[in-house]
Amino acid sequence: MKKLLHSIWHHLSIVFFNFKLTVQSQMEYPSFLVGWLLANPLQFGFGILGIFIIVSNFGSIGDWGFQEITFLYGISVVSHGLTVVLFIQTWNIEYSVRYGEFDRYMLRPLGVFFQMITSYINLIGLTDMIPGLVILIYGCVGVGFEPTPLNLFKLLITILGAVLIRGAIYLLSGSVAFFTKSSGALIEVDSKLFDAVSMYPVSIYPKGVQILFTYLFPIAFISFYSAREFLGKTDGLPMFGNAYLITLLVGALVFFLAYLFFQWGLSRYESSGS
Amino acid sequence: MKVYWYIMRSRILMTMAYRFQVISTVLCQIVILFASVFFWKAAYGLEAVQSDTTLDQMIHYTVLSNLLAVLYTTFVEQNINQNVRQGNVAVDFIKPINIMGSYFAADIGMMIGSLLFRFIPMYLISGLVFGFTLPVSFPALMLFIVSTFLGFVILWCICGIFGLFSFWVIQLGPIGGAKDYIIRFLSGSFVPIWFFPEGIQQVFNFLPFVHIYQTPISIYIGKITVLESLFPIGIQLFWAAVMVLCLTQFQKVAFRKVVVQGG
Numbered sequence: 001m002k003k004l005l006h007s008i009w010h011h012l013s014i015v016f017f018n019f020k021l022t023v024q025s026q027m028e029y030p031s032f033l034v035g036w037l038l039a040n041p042l043q044f045g046f047g048i049l050g051i052f053i054i055v056s057n058f059g060s061i062g063d064w065g066f067q068e069i070t071f072l073y074g075i076s077v078v079s080h081g082l083t084v085v086l087f088i089q090t091w092n093i094e095y096s097v098r099y100g101e102f103d104r105y106m107l108r109p110l111g112v113f114f115q116m117i118t119s120y121i122n123l124i125g126l127t128d129m130i131p132g133l134v135i136l137i138y139g140c141v142g143v144g145f146e147p148t149p150l151n152l153f154k155l156l157i158t159i160l161g162a163v164l165i166r167g168a169i170y171l172l173s174g175s176v177a178f179f180t181k182s183s184g185a186l187i188e189v190d191s192k193l194f195d196a197v198s199m200y201p202v203s204i205y206p207k208g209v210q211i212l213f214t215y216l217f218p219i220a221f222i223s224f225y226s227a228r229e230f231l232g233k234t235d236g237l238p239m240f241g242n243a244y245l246i247t248l249l250v251g252a253l254v255f256f257l258a259y260l261f262f263q264w265g266l267s268r269y270e271s272s273g274s
Numbered sequence: 275m276k277v278y279w280y281i282m283r284s285r286i287l288m289t290m291a292y293r294f295q296v297i298s299t300v301l302c303q304i305v306i307l308f309a310s311v312f313f314w315k316a317a318y319g320l321e322a323v324q325s326d327t328t329l330d331q332m333i334h335y336t337v338l339s340n341l342l343a344v345l346y347t348t349f350v351e352q353n354i355n356q357n358v359r360q361g362n363v364a365v366d367f368i369k370p371i372n373i374m375g376s377y378f379a380a381d382i383g384m385m386i387g388s389l390l391f392r393f394i395p396m397y398l399i400s401g402l403v404f405g406f407t408l409p410v411s412f413p414a415l416m417l418f419i420v421s422t423f424l425g426f427v428i429l430w431c432i433c434g435i436f437g438l439f440s441f442w443v444i445q446l447g448p449i450g451g452a453k454d455y456i457i458r459f460l461s462g463s464f465v466p467i468w469f470f471p472e473g474i475q476q477v478f479n480f481l482p483f484v485h486i487y488q489t490p491i492s493i494y495i496g497k498i499t500v501l502e503s504l505f506p507i508g509i510q511l512f513w514a515a516v517m518v519l520c521l522t523q524f525q526k527v528a529f530r531k532v533v534v535q536g537g
Contacts, residue, residue: 035448042452046459054317057325057469062316185298192302196309204316 014110015118022121036124041131044077047199048135062204063235067142069201071231074136075155075223076198079162081132084125087167089116093174094183100272112266113259143231151230154244158226161244164251165222166194168258175258178265198222203236210237218254221247277371278379285383289391296391299344303392307340307400310464326468331495334407337400338491339463342422344392345385346486348430350377351437351450358440363532374434374525381430410496417503421490424510429486431517432457438521438528462488479506482513 026033048070055066064072096102096116105112145151173190177183197213202224205213213220214237228236229243239246289296311333318329327335354377357363366373401407409415436453440446458464460483467478467488478484489506492498498506 029445029447031443031445032447035452039448039452039455042455046455050459050465053465053469054313058317058319060317060319061313062319182294185294185301188298189301189305192305196305200309200313201316204312206312 011110011114015121018118019121022119023123026123033124033127036127037130040127044073044128044131044135048073062201063233064201067139068227068231068233069139070135071139071143071145072201072223072227073199074132074139075158075162075227076194077132078129078136079132079159079166079198079222080194081125081127081129082159082163083166083170084128085122086125086163087117087170088122088125089120090167090170090174091184091187092120094177094181097177097269098181098272102266102269103271113262145230154226154230154242157248158223158244161226161247161249161251162198162222164248164255165219168251168255169194169217169219171255171258172261175262175265178268194219194222198224201228201235207237218250221250278375281376281379282383282386285380286387286390289384289387300392300396303340303344303396304399307337307396308403310336310340311404327466327497331497333404334495335466335491335497336464337404337407338494339487341393341396341400342425342487342491343463344388344396345422346426346429347384347388348381348433349384350374350381350430351433351446353377353380354434354437355440355446358532359444367529367532374521377434378430385426407495409494411500413500414493414496414503417500417507418490418494421485421493421503421507421510424507424514425486425490427514428482428510428517429457431514431521432482434521435517435524438524441528441531457483457486460484461486466492480509482517485510485513 051061051069051073052066055061055069060066061069093116102112102116105115108115139145140147169190170187173186174183176186197219202210202213202220210220214225224236225239225243226247228234314332314336315329318325318332357366366376369376397407409418432453436450437446460478460481462478462484463486467475467484470478485506489503489510492506493500493503
């Protein structure tokens with residue numbers, strides 16, 4: 001027991017130390033921070049403004065009104081921001097493989113995965129979360145979301161599950177670099193897919209696409225199923241049980257699978273040779 | 275002239291070399307294209323909606339907008355920024371050619387490369403799924419090509435002017451992204467300006483941005499007739515000239531500011 005506590009404390013202190021280092025290094029380039037603070041809100045602001053203009057011309061998108069889409073969009077952007085804060089290192093696996101960065105991790109007496117993920121906590125991701133939270137809160141007010149402790153808990157679980165799903169898919173794609181030396185292209189396609197599937201209701205796509213992104217490649221869980229349940233809607237594929245719990249479960253499962261894939265890839269790692 | 279021709283050709287060859295990159299950008303753009311088409315289908319819904327634009331027109335609009343996006347990839351901003359940061363501008367200044375001209379030739383080369391290896395495959399894929407997007411008439415196609423080129427010149431100059439700021443700030447960083455989002459929104463690349471409120475439309479129609487995406491696409495899909503298109507093309511010409519003038523003037527100011535890093 002004492003050993004376990006000590007181990008947890010040890011890991012936490014490393015996270016804290018790394019966090020301090022990353023914050024300091026990110027503060028070295030304040031103009032970048034300002035740049036992101038401008039660029040990211042613009043991206044999502046224009047995204048939602050575009051949807052607003054279309055909905056005000058057509059009344060709705062499928063069965064979804066503007067407020068409802070805002071709610072969905074908000075969950076999507078907040079979970080995107082949090083993923084960027086926590087799991088940005090999965091985008092860099094490719095470089096770590098090519099430049100032999102894993103050599104260093106492997107020499108240290110600590111899990112490679114833990115070191116990799118915690119060595120860069122990306123504060124820039126917060127610049128995604130600011131517009132995300134604004135949009136989500138606006139959506140919550142718009143759809144009459146009651147902020148009871150239970151509802152907030154459900155929303156939190158949903159976002160946690162969404163972050164795990166996004167993180168897992170990035171980890172899976174990043175780990176492909178162990179075999180091919182390159183994964184940047186995959187990561188880019190992932191992020192486009194995430195946007196397409198989680199910012200709009202999945203029910204606008206043909207049934208085959210919905211099945212693909214629900215059962216095979218479960219990114220429809222990022223926002224759609226939970227949002228649908230909160231809003232009491234019934235379009236799209238039928239689902240049993242509580243959507244927010246399923247979201248978390250799916251997230252944990254795919255993350256575990258992605259982690260196994262990462263470990264398998266790591267066992268094939270052959271350093272950079274120079 | 276031969277020099278620029280050579281630069282252009284080398285860029286076309288370069289696009290062929292990065293095959294993996296080509297596949298990934300085509301895939302990304304296809305994802306966006308499919309998502310936006312289904313989004314419009316859902317907006318139009320099953321019943322007939324009161325709108326001046328038919329669903330078919332809107333689908334072709336979206337397909338074309340995504341196709342244009344792959345043609346409109348400019349590297350001028352990136353090139354200037356990189357050369358300033360690494361001190362390569364010193365070498366550029368020694369070369370007996372117009373620097374901006376060489377960047378333009380390079381980007382035209384990239385555009386031709388993209389036309390062959392990105393535009394055409396995407397056109398075929400989206401055509402097989404959503405039906406081929408054909409121009410309404412032969413004159414419309416000709417005007418579309420002219421209009422697309424003018425749109426490219428406007429966009430390229432904006433990016434060039436933006437890139438020249440590197441001479442002051444050295445590192446542009448994510449601000450470039452902010453500029454892209456603004457252009458994308460104001461140009462009607464996702465939501466055509468005609469869906470905007472009346473007053474805003476009139477303002478936007480006189481800004482240069484609409485003439486990057488919306489004008490060429492509207493001509494192609496027959497949203498405006500060949501005769502009607504002469505006026506927007508005139509405005510395009512005007513903006514292209516203004517932008518080229520701004521760029522050349524600003525370039526003179528920027529080049530006086532030059533700081534060569536390293537050595």
